[in-house]
Amino acid sequence: MTVQQSTAADQTIQASTGQSAELEHDTETTHPLTIINVAEVDDAGSAQIETQMTAGFLVDLHRRGLLTLTGNIRPAHQQDRLTGKTRSKVNKWTSELLDNNAIIGNISIRLNPDSSHYELWHDDETGHINMTIEEGVLDCAVDSLSRIKAILAAASNQLGSFDLDTRFQVRIWLLNNEQAAKVATIYNTRGDKVNDSTAKYAYSETREQELARKLVNGSRHLGQDNIEVLSNSVSASSNKLTAFNTVSKALEASWKGGPVSEADVEGQASWLIAAWESLVAARPEYGRLSTPKRREQRATNIASTAVVIYGLIGAMSTMYINRVDPETAFAHLADTDDEVDLFSWDNPRWTDAGVVTPTGTGDRRTTRNSFPTRQAASRILHEVMNLDRSATT
Secondary structure (H helix, E strand, O other): OEEEEOOOOOOOEEEEOOOOOOOOOOOOOOOOEEEOOOEEEEEOOEEEEEEEEEHHHHHHHHHOOOEOOOOOOOHHHHOOOOOHHHHHHHHHHHHHHHOOOOOOOOEEEEEOHHHOEEEEEEOOOOOOEEEEEEEOOEEOOOOOHHHHHHHHHHHHOOOOOOOOOOEEEEEEEEOOHHHHHHHHHHHHHOOOOOOHHHHHHHOOOOHHHHHHHHHHHHOOOOOOOOEEOOOOOOOOOOOOOEEHHHHHHHHHHHOOOOOOOHHHHHHHHHHHHHHHHHHHHHOHHHOOOOHHHHHHHHHHEOOOOHHHHHHHHHHHHHHHHHOOOHHHHHHHHOOOOOOOOOOEOOOHHHHHOOOEEEOOOOOOEEEOOOHHHHHHHHHHHHHHOOOOHHHOO
């Protein structure tokens, strides 16, 4: 079932198979606005409205001033222009809408009963329940403003590939300002967001994330037995090397292979799996250890810390780009008895670089995982393995 706005002066939305929004009209009338084939649902302690609308109809509502981009509680939408994560999210949805494969879910818009007049009525001919809005406009006080902005952006994009007959399930919240603020707050704060390790392991949005998943699943030294996929961190009592998000973010930040096709991903993943074999041959702690052995390793050296893993991935990227044999390069990392181990907490390289710092509690130390320290770790590992870092920076 699609939703269509008719060309009649009362702006009836017709919910019939195969129909889509008419964007060109002879008049610019606004009210009354009749929405055909709605259903009442109970939520937030009162009745709300469910219906379907096409992208074209949502665009037309906004053009006519019947749908305003106002009321949203997110600070990013209260600025003159979008920035940061909200902008990235809108841009990604816009791109996916242009490809006609976006995952949008339900769209929420709001009609304030304190400043509007509407009625629900039964059409004896069709059997539908319809909603006629005599006064008032729809807004975005509850949710969905990012998605609506993406729909508007895709519709106006010069590429012209977005199908305006795309149907969306729409909830019309009948809430005053206080009620809308409550629902919006619950929408945006209640419940725990799925952590990045779990989300990226389940589905890869980028080629680098896909590389990380194929590396972890394909290496006999990694897998879910050695990589935490349900949390962004690893418990001090765990036998696991690190969290999946650490491996994924390191590849996203440092890998210069630039995979584009599936063949690129498969080829580079195979190289990474083979390189990890060479790494474990030189440094067994990057493979699977028992819980007592992993605890001993963490107490002895910083090899399994996130900042060092970032540095290692950066070094592996250089090996791949410069066609350096990983076995030869990683041999320089092997622990020897005649000097301080490279990854030892006591190695002054890491303290001098600011990677290892005091915690402020007795003699305890920790590692700092920031952009400068990740760069420092990468630099140290490049120097130790005689890798030309200038070719990839």
